[in-house]
Amino acid sequence: MKEETKVIYEKPIPLKNTYNAPYWDAADRHELNVQKCNTCSNYNHPPGPSCANCGSIDVFWENLGSTITGEVYTYIVSNRPFLPGFQNELPTVIAVVQLEEYPDIKIIGNVLHGNTETVSIGTKVKMVWIEATEERAIPQWVMV
Ligand SMILES: [Zn+2]
Secondary structure, three states: OOOOOOOOOOOOOOOOOOOOHHHHHHHHOOOOEEEEEOOOOOEEOOOOOOOOOOOOOOEEEEEOOOOOEEEEEEEEEEOOOOOOOOOOOOOEEEEEEEEOOOOOOEEEEEEOOOOOOOOOOOOEEEEEEEEOOOOOEEEEEEEO
């Protein structure tokens, strides 16, 4: 008899909606899709119904692929599990990361295995995707 080990993901699973579905669909393929404005060329992240810069509803999605690198723009260290599922990963480093090839884009995520001695502003990171469920992969960061 085959023994299966199932890892239970206890953290909240982000919900897909009309405006962010292309982002999550790409994440599930371990790719980064970012919404872009066709009027002013602003990258709109997090995505929404219109451009955060000029208000245009003429937005589209640009696929930036699977090799996403950046550096920590700013961060906090959480020593308390504000939501269920994070209690075994403290302290948690939550960073705003500025993308290396697209410096206009900043994306928030956890820096996995990061701590106050290893992470600082300017720390180089790359995006990885954690398989939260069979249907949902969540972008996170690891130090390079
Ligand atoms: Zn715009």
